[in-house]
Amino acid sequence: MRIRWWLPVLLMMATPALASDRVAYPPVPRDVPVSLPRDYGAHPDYRLEWWYVTGWLETRGGPVGFQITFFRTRQPYDDGNPSRFAPRQLILGHAALSDPAVGHIEHAQRLAREGFGLAASATGDTNVRIDDWRLVRNRDGSFATRFGGNGFSLDLALTPTQAPLLQGDRGYSRKGPDEGAASAYFSVPHLSVSGRLTRGMRTETIRGTAWLDREWSSSLLNARSVGWDWAGLNMDDGSAVTVFRVRDAEGHPVWAGGSVRSADSSLVTLGPHDVAFETRRTWRSPRSGAQYPVETTISVTTPSGVKRFTLRPLMDDQELDTTMTPVYWEGAVRVEGGRGYLELVGYGGKPRL
Secondary structure (H helix, E strand, O other): OOHHHHHHHHHHOOOOOOOOOOOOOOOOOOOOOOOOOOOHHHOOOOOOOEEEEEEEEEEEEEEEEEEEEEEEOOOOOOOOOOOOOOOOOOEEEEEEEEOOOOEEEEEEEEEEEEEEOOOEOOOOEEEEEEEEEEEEOOOOOOEEEEEEEOEEEEEEEEEEEOOOOOOOEEEEEEOOOOOOEEEEOOOOEEEEEEEEEEOOOOOEEEEEEEEEEEEEEEOOOOOOOOEEEEEEEOOOOOOOOOOOOOOOOOOEEEEEEEEOOOOOOOEEEEOOOOOOEEEEEEEEOOOOOOOOEEEEEEEEEEEEEEEEEEEEEEOOOEEEEOOOOOOOEEEEEEEOOOEEEEEEEEEOOOOOO
C-alpha cells in the first residue's frame, strides 16, 4: 500500500464554503477484487486516489532517487450543481529528486481543477495530466511520464517486467481496525526505467528501476493514528517487499501489513502481527526539528521464517515541505540485496486529515 495512500487527503484544502453535504462517497467493496486493465484508470466517484511512482536512476554523478505522483480527489460539491466552474475533481502532481550531490530534495508541484484543458484523469486506463505533466499507459502496457520544474525535468519510459501485485485480499487493503477503513490497492514493482534527465542546459540519458502504486479509497485513518511508515523494496533477486505501519501518539502500531512476493510470483500477505519496525538511527531536520527514523530494521514473519531488512537512506536529508502538505520524510533507501523507497509521516506533528 505505499502508504502514500492517504497523502492525497492531506493535500486538499479545507472544505469550500459552497460545498454540499449531499455527496456520498462509496466505500471500497470488499467482495469485488481489482480488475485490470480497467483499474489503471481513474475512479471519479471515490474521494481520493493516486498514481505513485518511485525509483532509482543511474546518472553520470551516481544514483539519484526520484518520485512522481498524481492525485485525484472528488470535492464535496453537490452533483446537482450545474456550474462547470464547481471544482468537483482536483488533480495534483508532485515530483522530487533525491541527489546526494545536491544534499537535499529538489521538488516541484502543480494543482488544478479537472477540465477547461487544465487537467484530466481518464477512466478505463492510466491517462492523467496537469498542463504538460503527464502519466500515460501505452497499448503495450508500458508507461510514459513527463514532469519537472525548479531546474529539473524527467522524460521517462516505465516498462513492467513483472505482473501487477494485488495488495491485501485480491486488492482490498485494510488500513485500520475499523471495518471499511480500506483502499483498493495494487502495485507494479520492478519497472524498467529509461529516458532523459535534464538539469539546466544539461541533458543525459539515464536508466533505472521503479515501483508504481495505484490506490483509491473514500475512508481515512483511525482517529488514534498520528502518522505512518511505509516502504516498497525492489530486491535484486526479483522479489518485491511492501511493508507499512500506522502509529498512535505513543508510537504503537494501530495497524500494520504488507506483502512479500518472491521471484517465482508466490505471494505472502502480511497482517498486523507479521510486521515490526525497529529504529537503528534517527536524523533531526534543521528546518522543522522533526526527528525521523531514517535507518530502520523491518522484520516480517512469513511461513518460511522471519526475514529482516535494514533500510539505509541514500542521504539523510530527504524531508519534504511543499506548503500544501504536512512536513514529512520520503526518500530512496538501500537494503542488502535491493533498493526502494521509505515514507515517514507524522514525526513533525499529527497530519490534519
